[in-house]
Amino acid sequence: MKRILLAEDEENIADFVCRGLESFGFEADRASRGDEAWEKLQTKDYDLAVLDIRMPGMTGLDVCRLLRRQQGYALPVIMLTALGTTDDIVLGLQAGADDYMVKPFKFTELVARINALLRRVESYRQTPPLTCGDLSIDAVSHKAKRQDTEVDLSTKEYRLLEYLMRHEGQTLTRRQLLRDVWDKDFDTNTNVVDVYVRYLRQKIDEGFEPKLIHTIVGVGYCFSREDRL
Template sequence: MKKILMAEDEENISDFVSRGLRNFNYEVTVAADGDEAWWLLEKENNFDLVMLDIRMPGLSGLEVCRRIRDAFGYRTPVLMLTALGTTNDIVDGLHAGADDYIVKPFMFMELMARIEALLRRSGANTERVMTCGDLKLDIASHQALRGDRTIDLSIKELRLLQYMMEHEGEDLSRRQLLKDVWDKDFDTNTNVVDVYVRYLRQKIDADFDAKLIHTVVGTGYCFRKNENS
């Protein structure tokens, strides 16, 4: 049985969501604020997924997420619950280390789909190692290796890089990446793809002469080896 920690200060939301998740055979622990969520994480770091409201008493969801990444790395998926739908709020969550987000109010089945996608990807293909040029992607450890550098990846960074490597040499549109990596047709005005591509470039390309991620003007991106920027 998968274990989920949910930190949400609005009792009507936490009750509704936790009941629904338990009906789908998830074990759910509810924290009423950020301080309690962090205490539970320090006490028993064995959750399969963490859901955090961005704004709640005590530690904010953003701060809890940062602490999770600093203390435990990127193996546990973090899903942000937020009533804030602007691009800046979304980007703040991504910068804190969140893997995905959902804006309140939301449909329960959409939340379920996002949870299942994150859990599926965090546990899938655990023995695969992918290679492109001098880059190796170890899916089990959520790490990439380029040159003598070991690079830690969040679950969403891992999925995006894996997808790009699987489609090496293909022009990938932003809409295609949103649909296949994020499992949703987002508002086309969102720049979440560009944000995550920038994260990957900073991690795997910034200090190397040969660039792997290339911009396709008017379309999106292409992943290919042995070319300069």
């Protein structure tokens, strides 16, 4: 039985979600404060954590940052937020969350996302490092290495870079990247893809030649070891 930690300070939401998770065969553990959630994460074994952003004691963002800093990316995290702007989404993902849901949400969608993340974790554990030229990425550690330089990747940075590398030489539209990397039907006016491409370029392209991530004007991006200009 998979064990899930739910950190949520609104009692009615926490009760509803915990009962629902148990009805789907999960073991649900609950924390009503951020510092309580962090203590549980340090002392108990979980398969996934669901963290509300706004909690007393410590925010969900702070809990997630501490978790990633001290324990890496082995535990998948879903962030719950009442804030749904691009900046808020990016802030949560940069803290290390694998996914997020905006309140109010449908419980069946939460369960679907939990199951998707649990499947992804299992597949990562069986995935060997992916290499393209002088760049390699490791699914377990979420580290990228280019030449002799090693950098940490957030969960979404890793997923985006992996997707680009597996589609080397192909032109990928922003809509395609939003659908396949973020698993959501975003408003097409969002710039979250451009934000994350900028993050990746800073980590794996700046100071290196050849450049690997290329902008296809008016369309999207292409990962290629060849100059696309």
